[in-house]
Amino acid sequence: MSKQTILLIGPPNVGKSVIFNYLTGKNSDCANYVGTTVEYTVGDIMVGGQEYQLIDVPGTYTLEATNEAEQIAVDLLYGRGSISHSNGCHSKQQSKTEVNVAQVPKAIIVVLDAQNLERSLFLLNQIQAHQIPVIALLNRIDLLEKKGESIDVNKLMDKIKIPVIPSVAVEKEGLERVKEQLRTTVEQEPLGHDCLGGGKITEEEAWHRVEKITSEIKSKRESSVQQKETLGDKMIKPWPGIPLCLLILGLVFAFVVGVGMGLRQYILLPLFREILIPALVFIAEQIIPEGLFLQVLIGEYGLLVKGLEWPFTLVFPYVISFYIAFTIMEDSGYLPRLAVLLDGIFNKMGLPGSSIIPFLLGYGCGVPAIMASRSLSSYKERLIVTSLISLAIPCVAQSGALIFLLGERSLFVLVAVFAISLLVLVGAGMLLAKFIPGAFPSTIVEIPDLLPPKKDIIFRKVFIRMKEYIVDGAVPMMKIIAIASVVYETGVMNYISSFMRPLVTQWLQLPVEASTPLLLGVFRRELTVVPMIEMDLTLVQLFTGAVISLFYVPCIAIVATITREFNWKVALGILVVTILTAFLIGGIVARFGNMFVNVML
Amino acid sequence: MVWMFKKLKGEHKRDHLNQGITLEEASLGTPCVICHNVTDPLLKSFGFREGKTITIRALGVCNGPIVCEISGHCVAIDRKTAKKINIMVNGCTK
Ligand SMILES: Nc1nc2c(ncn2[C@@H]2O[C@H](COP(=O)(O)OP(=O)(O)O)[C@@H](O)[C@H]2O)c(=O)[nH]1
Numbered sequence: 001m002s003k004q005t006i007l008l009i010g011p012p013n014v015g016k017s018v019i020f021n022y023l024t025g026k027n028s029d030c031a032n033y034v035g036t037t038v039e040y041t042v043g044d045i046m047v048g049g050q051e052y053q054l055i056d057v058p059g060t061y062t063l064e065a066t067n068e069a070e071q072i073a074v075d076l077l078y079g080r081g082s083i084s085h086s087n088g089c090h091s092k093q094q095s096k097t098e099v100n101v102a103q104v105p106k107a108i109i110v111v112l113d114a115q116n117l118e119r120s121l122f123l124l125n126q127i128q129a130h131q132i133p134v135i136a137l138l139n140r141i142d143l144l145e146k147k148g149e150s151i152d153v154n155k156l157m158d159k160i161k162i163p164v165i166p167s168v169a170v171e172k173e174g175l176e177r178v179k180e181q182l183r184t185t186v187e188q189e190p191l192g193h194d195c196l197g198g199g200k201i202t203e204e205e206a207w208h209r210v211e212k213i214t215s216e217i218k219s220k221r222e223s224s225v226q227q228k229e230t231l232g233d234k235m236i237k238p239w240p241g242i243p244l245c246l247l248i249l250g251l252v253f254a255f256v257v258g259v260g261m262g263l264r265q266y267i268l269l270p271l272f273r274e275i276l277i278p279a280l281v282f283i284a285e286q287i288i289p290e291g292l293f294l295q296v297l298i299g300e301y302g303l304l305v306k307g308l309e310w311p312f313t314l315v316f317p318y319v320i321s322f323y324i325a326f327t328i329m330e331d332s333g334y335l336p337r338l339a340v341l342l343d344g345i346f347n348k349m350g351l352p353g354s355s356i357i358p359f360l361l362g363y364g365c366g367v368p369a370i371m372a373s374r375s376l377s378s379y380k381e382r383l384i385v386t387s388l389i390s391l392a393i394p395c396v397a398q399s400g401a402l403i404f405l406l407g408e409r410s411l412f413v414l415v416a417v418f419a420i421s422l423l424v425l426v427g428a429g430m431l432l433a434k435f436i437p438g439a440f441p442s443t444i445v446e447i448p449d450l451l452p453p454k455k456d457i458i459f460r461k462v463f464i465r466m467k468e469y470i471v472d473g474a475v476p477m478m479k480i481i482a483i484a485s486v487v488y489e490t491g492v493m494n495y496i497s498s499f500m501r502p503l504v505t506q507w508l509q510l511p512v513e514a515s516t517p518l519l520l521g522v523f524r525r526e527l528t529v530v531p532m533i534e535m536d537l538t539l540v541q542l543f544t545g546a547v548i549s550l551f552y553v554p555c556i557a558i559v560a561t562i563t564r565e566f567n568w569k570v571a572l573g574i575l576v577v578t579i580l581t582a583f584l585i586g587g588i589v590a591r592f593g594n595m596f597v598n599v600m601l
Numbered sequence: 602m603v604w605m606f607k608k609l610k611g612e613h614k615r616d617h618l619n620q621g622i623t624l625e626e627a628s629l630g631t632p633c634v635i636c637h638n639v640t641d642p643l644l645k646s647f648g649f650r651e652g653k654t655i656t657i658r659a660l661g662v663c664n665g666p667i668v669c670e671i672s673g674h675c676v677a678i679d680r681k682t683a684k685k686i687n688i689m690v691n692g693c694t695k
Pocket of ligand 1: 010011012013014015016017018019059139140141142143167168169170171331332454457
């Protein structure tokens with residue numbers, strides 16, 4: 001028999017992921033922006049000796065089902081959910097746990113936002129109409145207290161007649177009590193009344209009662225206007241918001257490149273090149289007889305040589321530095337401010353400002369970025385964002401490789417490659433906005449407080465993402481390098497390359513070996529770049545290669561994600577467009593790059 | 602003619618709301634009060650309800666969103682939506 005379920009419901013950004021992780025002992029992704037949980041996450045929880053499944057429902061302000069997340073919440077309440085959920089953390093290859101969402105949940109934990117009590121109570125009231133036992137967690141009271149406000153919890157319980165547990169999820173305060181309280185709650189029958197005193201009341205009346213309760217239990221009315229302008233306020237004003245934005249993004253870029261290079265140069269490269277790889281090669285030579293197998297392991301594309309060096313010394317350092325920077329921006333609440341600041345500009349590409357979040361994520365990895373685009377409200381917006389991520393945003397692995405490939409030869413060409421990517425991004429966005437039918441984006445978003453990010457949360461999230469990279473990025477990359485190694489050592493590579501010769505040598509003016517990266521690049525983006533490092537290329541050839549790799553097919557994982565999120569036709573369309581764009585712009589750079597490079601150098 | 606008719610209708614509406622303006626026309630930093638029943642559930646949830654005080658904190662570039670403070674929180678809304686919210690600078694008389 002399938003386990004019974006308990007729902008965890010609350011508005012976005014209230015701390016559900018933190019609470020979920022504590023109650024289930026899992027590591028799900030949490031962040032200070034709206035839309036972290038688009039899929040729902042499931043984990044096991046023991047209550048009074050019995051195992052239940054806790055479902056972290058996507059954040060919802062109301063139960064009116066005005067968007068996908070709210071629809072999921074409503075479906076789960078009625079016990080008619082579907083089973084698109086992730087197990088633990090955002091990753092493309094999640095192990096699926098069995099969960100029966102086609103049953104009415106046994107109990108609900110409603111997370112109230114202490115800073116937004118009125119609407120939290122309104123949501124609670126809507127949830128209670130479903131006649132399921134409820135406990136309420138009043139989270140983020142620390143932030144309320146910081147503002148010099150307080151809530152009389154006993155009085156609140158008195159008014160709404162259900163257990164209320166005050167909590168500070170990030171400090172684990174109050175969370176143990178939830179487990180204790182659940183024991184009695186799962187045994188209970190539903191209350192048979194709602195928190196606003198029952199009776200059939202209109203929505204207006206409900207809001208009215210909610211406002212009244214809040215004013216009676218809160219030390220200060222919610223409508224009190226704050227006068228002091230904070231740094232958070234400054235960040236959303238055009239002045240000084242835009243210069244601040246440029247400064248912050250510049251610092252982030254410098255941090256990612258600087259820290260990444262440092263990690264590579266001083267830690268990972270010596271570790272792999274001087275210790276690990278020679279040791280493994282030595283062992284392999286001792287125990288494996290001469291022949292094809294040994295060559296596959298330690299030859300030109302050897303699994304134990306390039307198979308370790310590329311994923312761990314070229315890409316991994318930038319994965320670490322990128323995710324540290326991204327997580328800090330994410331957790332501090334800067335991203336929603338950036339979204340609001342850029343909203344007007346993004347509208348020109350038919351997108352809301354909040355699409356900056358999938359875009360920035362795309363500079364890490366396209367797979368979670370495309371999944372995060374689910375939080376956008378229309379199909380048109382999702383399609384534009386997905387196409388642009390696939391076309392013009394290099395993932396961290398590819399950027400790492402590009403920085404390495406070009407950084408030492410010509411910083412100028414490196415900057416030019418990224419500038420071309422931005423130009424194509426904006427141009428293609430404006431074109432797509434014109435041609436894809438759909439409504440103009442509308443914006444109604446709440447901007448969370450700017451908070452100093454918590455060290456342990458940053459560490460944990462970066463750690464999860466590093467683990468994800470090793471499992472979903474490095475291991476597949478090693479497998480492909482192994483295949484490449486076999487294909488290379490057996491001479492098949494040369495044979496396939498001969499077919500691509502005219503395209504590569506004549507149109508792109510690259511040496512014939514350059515067809516290898518083009519073949520490998522179908523599997524992983526950075527593999528269009530990395531093999532070029534080993535070739536003896538002129539600066540223009542490097543420029544051409546870098547530009548092709550930038551626009552060339554997104555990796556196989558992205559194509560799979562697009563097929564899953566949209567359908568195979570969209571995936572095929574994006575494939576064709578990216579390949580054509582890559583060869584077109586690549587050919588142009590090959591012809592005119594010479595002029596450009598000569599003028600600039 | 603049609604234009605005049607529209608204008609008259611618009612003025613008639615304003616008159617009804619006691620010289621109210623829309624949020625889109627409000628000036629930066631002046632507290633205003635929402636004067637009608639907002640129907641959008643999300644807006645309501647964010648505090649856009651009759652009688653609530655609202656202050657514009659910032660105006661986005663390139664016709665970007667209006668950032669307002671309501672119920673002690675910041676909410677950004679696009680200008681089209683802001684046009685549909687009627688406010689009064691000196692409080693509602695209703
Ligand atoms: N100060 C404070 N921050 C919290 C608390 N609970 C969660 N947070 C922070 O709020 C943000 C949103 O949390 P998350 O769990 O992602 O919210 P979700 O969208 O509801 O899943 C994160 O940056 C958390 O660190 C709390 O009780 N106090």
